[in-house]
Amino acid sequence: MIKTRRLLVAGMTAALVAALGACSDGGDDLSANGSVAQQSQPAQQAQPSPEVVHGLRDTVRHVTRKTADATRAHLVRKCTSTTERVRHTSRSGSGTRKTTRVWYTTEHHETCKKVRQGTERYKRVVRRERWCVSLDDVNGHKSQDDVWYRVDRVTYDQVLQADQHTRVEFTPAGTGC
Structure with a gap:
């Protein structure tokens, strides 16, 4: 199934490249x-x-060179910070004198992603x-x-x-x- 799909994608890609080459x-x-x-x-x-x-x-x-005015999505980097309470344990001793110590810490995480915020104008090259x-x-x-x-x-x-x-x-x- 996967090999068939790969062959199909490869064939479609070859046909597209040939068509674009003929048109250029x-x-x-x-x-x-x-x-x-x-x-x-x-x-x-x-x-x-x-x-x-x-x-x-x-x-x-x-x-x-020929250019045209165009617009595209303006992407900005937006970050959010989160905190997570993490439980830690430590065991010591042996036999009946075994003790377990438990403590908690707070870890800070920041995740960033690009989000769309409006549009921006740019010059698109139509012909080199x-x-x-x-x-x-x-x-x-x-x-x-x-x-x-x-x-x-x-x-x-x-x-x-x-x-x-x-x-x-x-x-x-x-x-x-």
Whole structure:
């Protein structure tokens, strides 16, 4: 029974991860000025990126971070103290001279838990900031054009300074944009 339940939960988790992974690449393609760009042909998806890629600089894209105001429960730590009367016994002696001594002490305990007390506002990140570079002739393959790579900010700045269709080489952080 337990093994069946574990297998069921593992299968559901795998299906959920696969579904979320398939949905994460979708979204709006933003141009450099932040507007939604309609592409006449779909960009080719790159294969899992190798250590270093090189190609001809095509396009760069900076996708800004997007946030939204949201509210969540405000949790505060609330503690209650309790006391407990504890009975102690001590036995001494042997045989008929055995005596038992009894005394009581009071022990103090404090239990704390987080309880909801109103709500608080915060900024929820809807879309993370990312920097992307599109290459032509990726790794010398003339057929691989318009392949997007996610890069860090420093690499983005370096590629941005390069002229159009010059050879650039970098280590991507991921594929797609």
